[in-house]
Amino acid sequence: MTEEPVEKTDCPCLPGALIPFDQWKAPETSVRRSLKDAFRHALAQIRAGVAPEAGAFESLDSLPELSRSKLQTLAPQPDYPKLAGALLRSLEDARSDGNAYQNVTFLVAAPFSGIRSALGFFPELEPAKIGVHGPWSVIVPPENLLVDDQGAREWWGRQDLSTPWVIPELADFWLRHLSGLALIRELLRRVAAGGLGPGVIGCSSWCWQFWSAYFQDVHFAPLTPEPLDAAGIGAWFEFHASQAGQRTVIVRMTDDGHYVLPMAEQGEGKKRKHSRYLRDLASAARGNPGVALAIWQRSLRARPEEEAQSEDPGQGVAESTKVTRFWVVPFDQLGLPIVPQTQGDNIGLVLHALLLHDGLNASSLALVTGIPEGELSFILARLARSELIEQQAAGEGWMVTALGYPSIRRHLDSWGFPVDML
């Protein structure tokens, strides 16, 4: 396997490129931000049981938030079909460069990176984008994941893995239970043995952490999206906010009026004071586009604080009516969701299980954590109140929220749970 990163794509719907998993590095962060985060986290732990626990998250500023429709225009979700096409091109480049493992490529990504949704669109790709392989088929997990080795062999035997196939999320194929490992174990055995048709397996970085520990001697050379740095995040946000360059977008901080977007300097030697917001955002989100987008959406405001507005008078005179102007709340005033600090480790067990399986329903959660369903419902309600988890639909599975993810990851890491590498 070569260690060169795959060529960077210029598609704005896929910021960053695919790189070998072991080359992933978190975006650089400032010492100031690291110390601030560590201090805040320690303080939150110490305050547990002393200060009354906050319920739902509450923003620490009183500035008006943007409407849902405005948010959809300025900071929309990624275009997953386009992302799927871009991913496929990157994967084919990886294969031609020798960065992919045999015919089957593992695509490991942190939750909310959008890979799962994009891989779901593989069968809908236009034939021209598919290359020589033919149409892709999505492998859907069975209803019952608790099967023995024989059952797993039979189930995989019924799947057509000779023509192009894709698994959007490997975490859907297992439960952390003695009878819930057989399906993935059998699949990985088949992949390691070779002889399968072209396949792409998307896998949450948490699920990958478990299985790479379980199969220590197997090396599948997975690929992963390159983490977004401040410049990448800025370019991505600017592309969407400016409606693909049709409008000029100006984003400034609500507190000091420093510029966030556009990132480019003004012409005629004018110098703008740029904020460190994007750098802090890249670091807080660990280069994860989904998390960065969620924080970005939560940060946007319709108007600034008075002093920030009055600063820099005459700035808008030369700007045309096609300028979209909005504002961003600093991190310190945002008040992102934090994990309730308790002496018991059941909250940690639940959050860890949700990340390992990329979402679970209550009965499966009870099965893998060993927490009785009655007690579990209290924990789930508490976590949902804190905006750390949400239900996909009424009666359906629970998932960690993108906004709560940074806090959850830090909590699990500090309490000694196995955490992902991304």
Place this chain on the structure above:
Amino acid sequence: MSDLGIKEAFSAITSVALLEALVVVLIGTALTIVIQKLLPKIAGKLGGKPRFYVLASVPLLRLVIIVVTIIVVVPILVDPSFENMIAIFGALALALGFAFKDYANSLIAGVVTLYEMPYRPGDWIEVDGQYGEVRSIGTRAAEIVTPDDTVVVIPHSKLWNSLIANGNDGTDNLMCVAEFNLEPHHDVSRVMSLLRDVAFTCPQTRTFRPVLVVVSNNPWGMCYRLKAYPVELKDQFHFISELTARGASALSVEGIRFVSAPVAGIR
């Protein structure tokens, strides 16, 4: 010099100096008490490594306070000339050497403990058959709390002549072992694989640490030892219970039986 110069050394002591020294000692004592009470409480709320750092800082801070208090108090009471110092420390050494030999032994061992760190607050240690978590390290002795919530006071002087086993050695990694004594005549590799899965599927297991299954052949049957690391050190006994219960359940499904008590008793 019949009194070793002690009388001269203390001749300058006045009631004001005594009062000053007393205030300094009281401040030092109060600071020590606050640190000894507050920091373990804070540590109890922190997880992972920060907890150990905070706990380990308690005896160090106390030592610093003691040293600083001595440095401040001595010049208040006596003129810190070379002769006076020789006289005071000589007398002190004499007194300790005869009257408080064992106490001094423990004090010195306590200082060595802070330097060599054979155990720190938060460590799980075993000394002379007593296993427990180090709750505090005092000047003379360490206190451990056993799993049955009994406090055992261990003089630091044990450091010189006892074997001290430290389960986690200042880290948050502590290997736990669940033992299974099974009747022979079964598929050994199948049981090893099954027990490995038991550890991997236990939600309290640190999967990034090694999970090992070792087996030995004994006169009464096969002895399997499942070794894994729990997420939280304080949950080690719960973790071992979980491994044992889950393992027993899985083995029962496979039709593999434990050896009966009378046979295991001859071990």
